[in-house]
Amino acid sequence: MTRCAVYGTGSWGTAFAMVLADAGCEVSLWGRRPALVDAVNNGRTNPDYLPGVELPASVRATTDPAEAARGAEFAVLAVPAQTLRGNLAEWAPLLPDGTVLVSLMKGVELGTAKRMSEVIEEVAKVPAEQVAVLTGPNLAKEVAARQPATAVVACADEEVARRFQTACHTAYFRPYTNTDVVGCELGGAVKNVIALAVGIATGMGLGDNAKASLITRGLAETTRLGLAMGADAHTFAGLAGMGDLVATCSSPLSRNNTFGTNLGRGMSLEETIAVTKQTAEGVKSCESVLDLARRHGVDMPLTETVVEIVHEGKQPMAALKDLMARSAKSERHR
Numbered sequence: 001m002t003r004c005a006v007y008g009t010g011s012w013g014t015a016f017a018m019v020l021a022d023a024g025c026e027v028s029l030w031g032r033r034p035a036l037v038d039a040v041n042n043g044r045t046n047p048d049y050l051p052g053v054e055l056p057a058s059v060r061a062t063t064d065p066a067e068a069a070r071g072a073e074f075a076v077l078a079v080p081a082q083t084l085r086g087n088l089a090e091w092a093p094l095l096p097d098g099t100v101l102v103s104l105m106k107g108v109e110l111g112t113a114k115r116m117s118e119v120i121e122e123v124a125k126v127p128a129e130q131v132a133v134l135t136g137p138n139l140a141k142e143v144a145a146r147q148p149a150t151a152v153v154a155c156a157d158e159e160v161a162r163r164f165q166t167a168c169h170t171a172y173f174r175p176y177t178n179t180d181v182v183g184c185e186l187g188g189a190v191k192n193v194i195a196l197a198v199g200i201a202t203g204m205g206l207g208d209n210a211k212a213s214l215i216t217r218g219l220a221e222t223t224r225l226g227l228a229m230g231a232d233a234h235t236f237a238g239l240a241g242m243g244d245l246v247a248t249c250s251s252p253l254s255r256n257n258t259f260g261t262n263l264g265r266g267m268s269l270e271e272t273i274a275v276t277k278q279t280a281e282g283v284k285s286c287e288s289v290l291d292l293a294r295r296h297g298v299d300m301p302l303t304e305t306v307v308e309i310v311h312e313g314k315q316p317m318a319a320l321k322d323l324m325a326r327s328a329k330s331e332r333h334r
């Protein structure tokens with residue numbers, strides 16, 4: 001039986017542990033809090049993040065990262081992007097040689113502008129062929145309800161991607177493979193920023209034309225950044241790009257989308273943070289994505305606007321006016 005360690009007992013770590021268990025894996029789920037670990041082991045539930053969902057018996061939780069690591073063929077990482085570096089420094093030495101590390105995270109590190117797979121390679125000192133990324137339209141609550149979903153497993157080594165594809169393929173969860181790790185990770189991280197923008201538009205009461213425009217131009221700027229970083233343009237038309245944008249930007253289940261809606265309705269950043277119980281990665285990653293764009297000389301007006309609204313106090317209405325008044329362009333400008 002394939003053994004998997006899942007680090008992170010939040011909504012996605014827990015839901016994905018279910019997927020792995022349903023696919024026939026033995027899953028060890030690491031969590032920080034003893035009470036939550038106890039609820040998983042003895043109540044078969046995660047009341048804080050997935051209330052009402054019954055977890056399979058083959059998911060065992062532990063607060064001991066070494067116990068989680070024991071015999072793991074795959075170590076799946078599902079903590080907030082900005083804490084990964086610190087967490088993994090503690091966990092990596094505990095993993096068996098050859099364990100494949102899989103990122104579920106959709107963020108870019110602040111300060112270094114590194115993608116999650118780059119942080120993993122650096123901290124765990126493993127080659128790119130031992131690091132995979134799982135991404136795509138995967139709202140945790142829907143996956144935990146075993147509603148049909150597809151995803152992408154990206155790895156520089158296609159064979160490793162195929163192995164993980166097999167490990168997480170169930171009747172309701174259908175993963176595809178891709179070797180474009182850069183494109184898949186950027187798709188996941190930037191869609192959170194665009195979901196903030198779409199949420200803000202919703203909160204402002206803007207219509208569907210505006211939202212469709214944000215999604216489409218958001219994809220255009222994601223693709224521009226991706227091409228500058230060596231990604232394949234086709235990736236952005238796939239599940240990691242268009243797919244995840246559609247799910248996240250149209251669903252009230254998305255934390256980023258909801259965060260933006262609250263801002264757009266006029267809540268302050270502090271009030272919005274206070275009512276947000278889970279990780280909305282785009283709030284921090286909008287700054288690191290903009291950092292990446294500047295490092296690569298790429299124009300990302302929507303990302304820049306989100307940074308201005310979220311972190312610099314710009315009023316959404318003023319931001320809208322400025323975006324609409326930008327100089328006229330070709331749809332395919334660079």
Ligand SMILES: NC(=O)C1=CN([C@@H]2O[C@H](COP(=O)(O)OP(=O)(O)OC[C@H]3O[C@@H](n4cnc5c(N)ncnc54)[C@H](O)[C@@H]3O)[C@@H](O)[C@H]2O)C=CC1
Binds near residue numbers: 008009081087281
């Ligand atoms: N929830 C979803 O629908 C999806 C989330 N993701 C991505 O998965 C990643 C994790 O997100 P979620 O599970 O949704 O977040 P969450 O907010 O539901 O859970 C985060 C987990 O990390 C733990 N955590 C927080 N700070 C920590 C620290 N300093 N050290 C160790 N653990 C810490 C929390 O206790 C919690 O268990 C994010 O990058 C997110 O973008 C990707 C696809 C779907």
Ligand SMILES: O=C(CO)COP(=O)(O)O
Binds near residue numbers: 257280281
């Ligand atoms: O990544 C997700 C869906 O694919 C979840 O989006 P949120 O993090 O905005 O909830």
